[in-house]
Amino acid sequence: MADPSTYRPKPGEIPDSPGVYRFRDEHRRVIYVGKAKSLRQRLNNYFQDLAGLHPRTRTMVTTAASVEWTVVGTEVEALQLEYTWIQEFAPRFNVKYRDDKSYPSLAVTMNEEFPRVQVMRGPKKKGVRYFGPYGQAWAIRETVDLMLRVFPVRTCSAGVFKRSAQIGRPCLLGYIGKCSAPCVGRVTPEEHRELAEEFCDFMAGHTGSYLRRLEREMQEAAEELEYERAARLRDDIDALKRAMEKNAVVLADATDADLIAVAEDELEAAVQIFHVRGGRVRGQRGWVTDKVEAVGTAELVEHALQQLYGAEQGDAATGGGSGGVPKEVLVPALPEPAGPIAQWLSERRGAQVSLRVPQRGDKRALMETVDRNAQHALVLHKTKRASDLTTRSRALEEIAEALDLDSAPLRVECFDISHLQGDDVVASMVVFEDGLARKSEYRRFQIKSFAGQDDVRAMHEVVSRRFRRYLVEKQRTGEWPDEELGGELESGPVPEPPEAGEPAAARQPAQGAGRDEDGRPKKFAYPPQLIVVDGGQPQVAAAQAALEELGIDDVAVCGLAKRLEEVWLPGESDPVVLPRSSEGLYLLQRVRDEAHRFAIRYQRGKRGKRLRGSPLDAVPGLGETRKKALLKHFGSVKKLRAASVEEISQVPGVGRKTAETVAAALSGTAAGPAVNTATGEIVEDE
Known part of the structure; x- marks a missing residue:
């Protein structure tokens, strides 16, 4: 691992002008390419204290052994050179999109004497006009079959064309009128090319x-x-x-636009592109990428635009097909700054290009559809990645190696805490076995021993309750114990997980000596090899302390901090940073995110139940919007009841008169409990 100070340029060496820079490793391989409006300002950011750098940036600068730069005249030139170098060197730390599947396109080989219509995949070729890409090859063939009646363009291979010319007889398509048969001279090369151009014009939306x-x-x-x-x-x-x-009509008849949407998490991103020509969706494609860089949505959009249009050279190269640069490019976020990338696109097209974020109307509605496709593509990619047995095995092995475990953790349990400003504190426990979620063993906890925003204390309580139950389960032969457990479990076995706020399942007696019918240890009698907590060093220390108090020393503990995806171990002052491409990190993230989702769902359900039975329902003239604003501002009805009229009137949307009405109504209901209007149960005012 190199020290960045060993290759840091001397003061004054870096020019204060636009340019492109390259980081190289000790073997002189380019590992990162970037552009900057000011090379001096950008490069100085890389040579600050390592503790202040993002972990991925820190890994890059410590892997590099040298840096070099090239000065250019404008930001647009920097953008062009950056794209060229990324394509040439394929740096490992740059964002690299890969197709989430191979998309076919409809191609017309205008570079041949007798242009041919065919389905093509792979990189684009010079002199070929492309339309698409499309989701399925059969959809292209159906469309072409319909259009050959009007535009009888050649579709045969070179071998079939040559043989027909030799024997003087056309193929079947020539006999049935779906080919103009240029092989036997029914039309001249000029007439056939005119047919191909008309075919292209029609496909381009004219x-x-x-x-x-x-x-x-x-x-x-x-x-x-x-x-x-x-x-x-x-x-x-x-x-x-x-x-x-x-192709369904979605926009105005003359609209030519590409719509780009991005779905992302901390580790990966999925991009979806809809090509609209003549108001119709003419093609669709998608990419996924590992987020090697510390990039946001705007940077992902910029990289997507570079990859999508980097090889385009105006309408002449593409014939105005859905692969070319259109009049409008609609994105979820504009790159910073947006001017150079918009100018670069205009130069690629040979005419003005509008780069913007749609705000309303049909284009906004279609952008939401593209965004849903991107979200679905990301989920599908993660599902495929998680379902592969070899990948799961490698992930478990990587976790065992990183955490110095004796064996792969076949059962992993993850805990997360959720609350709203200290109210309705709940916790979740999710279970993964062999890298797959086991939803029947998810559990939900309600924290009752205290109230407030103390995630560390809540984590200690939840882990203690779970493993006290485990110790009792190991020896139990009768009913579930109560008092010695230090708090009740909120629910029993949870099918895919229940709607938050559902009544807790009744505790059930054991069947046999702590075993299911198939002989498997029942409920909490089956311990995990690894506990993952959502949080950093404090939460990990709390979970470890809970295990030590119960005398449990054969269960490993780690925490996954969401902001930087660092893995924390008990008693360690520095985190474990797993490689960005690690399947182990990917599995830990999935476990953590599932625990967070399950906890949030339960907490929202409890909050909704409490709101439905709120004393604010009895306040005349107080609607749902202001009711939620009051509860969000004060956190609970108890705090709202203790507030003065002046304090209540400071809430946005609540005037003096409304504040007096609220204060009067709550003072009159101070002694009365809230009632859940849905179930008739009394809800304690927390």
């Missing part, structure tokens, strides 16, 4: 003028009593309309 022309020709043929020709034109129009119906 449909209205062509349909109007066909309709005009059909009417003229009918007026001249050429009914067979008129009927053929009518059928051609119907075929084209059916092909157009395969």
Whole structure:
């Protein structure tokens, strides 16, 4: 591991101008490429105290052994050079998008004497016009089959074309009218190229003028009593309309736009792109990436734009297909600054490009659809990654190695605390076995021994209750114990997890000596090999103290801090930083996120139950919005009841008169308990 101070440039060496910089490792391999408006200001940020750097940036600068830079004239030139170098060197610490699947495109080989329509995958070729990409290859073939009636362009391979020319007979498509048969000279090369260009124009969204022309020709043929020709034109129009119906109309007829959405978490990001041409969705594609850099949504959008349009050189290269740079590019967040990337896109297109965030209307609605697709793609990617047995095994082995465990932790339990400003304090316990969630063994806890924002104390209580139950389960042969457990478990076995706030399941007697029918240890009699807590050093220390107080020394403990994804161990002053590409880190994150989701769901349900039975319901003229504002400001009805009229009137949206009404109403109900209107139960005012 290199010390950044050993290769830090001397003061005054770095120019204060736009440019692109490269970090190289000890073997002279480029590991990171970046651009900057001011090279001096940007590079100085990398050579500050290592403790102040993001963990991923810290790893990069300690892996590097040298830095070099190239000065350019403008930020746009820096953007172009950065893209070129990223494509050339493939630096390991730069964001690298990869397709979440292989997308087919409809291609027209305009670089051949007789252009051919075909389905293509992989990198784009010069002189070929692309449309798409599409979700399925069969969808392309269906569309092409409909359009060949009107645009009988060649679709055969080079071998079939050559053989037909040699024998002087066209293939089947030539006989049935779905190919103009240039192989046997039915049309000249110029006439066939004109057909291919018309095909491309129609696919590019220029449909209205062509349909109007066909309709005009059909009417003229009918007026001249050429009914067979008129009927053929009518059928051609119907075929084209059916092909157009395969792409739903979503925007105004003349709209050409690409919509880009990003779904991300701390470790990965998924990008979805919808290509809209002529108001219709002509193509869709998606990427996923590991977040090696410490990047946000704006930076992810910038990298996506570079990869999507980096190879484009204006409409001439792409023919205006859905792969080219459109008039509008709609994104969830603008890069900082947005001017250079917008200018770069305009240069790529050869005309002005509007780069913006949609705020309202149809484009905003379609952007929400793209965003849902991105969220789904990220979830699907994670599911596929988690379902692979080899990957799960490697993740468990990496965790065991990083935490210095004797064996892979086949059962992992994770705990999380949730509350709202100290009220409705609850906890969750989720269980993963062999790297997969075991939802039937999830548990929910209600913290009753204290109130307030003390996650450390709550973590100690939950771990203590869980393992006191475990010690009793090991020896029990009769009913569940009560007093010696130091608090009740909120629910029994939880099917995929129950709606938060559901009545707690009744405790059930044992069946046999602490065993299920299949002989498996029942409920808490089965201990984990590893406990994961959502938090850092304090939460880990609390969980470890709870185990030591109970005399349990064969269960490992670690914590996962959400902000920097660091793994904390008991008694250690420094965290364990797992590699960014580690499957072990990915599994720990999934476990932590699941515990957080389960706790939040339960806490919201309890809060909703309390709100429905709130004394504020009896205050005349107080709606849900101001009711929630009051509870959010004071935290509980108890604190609101103790507040003065002046303090209540300081809440946004609550005037003096309303504050007096609230104070009067609460002072009159001070002795009366709140009632849950849904169940009729009395709810204590916490």
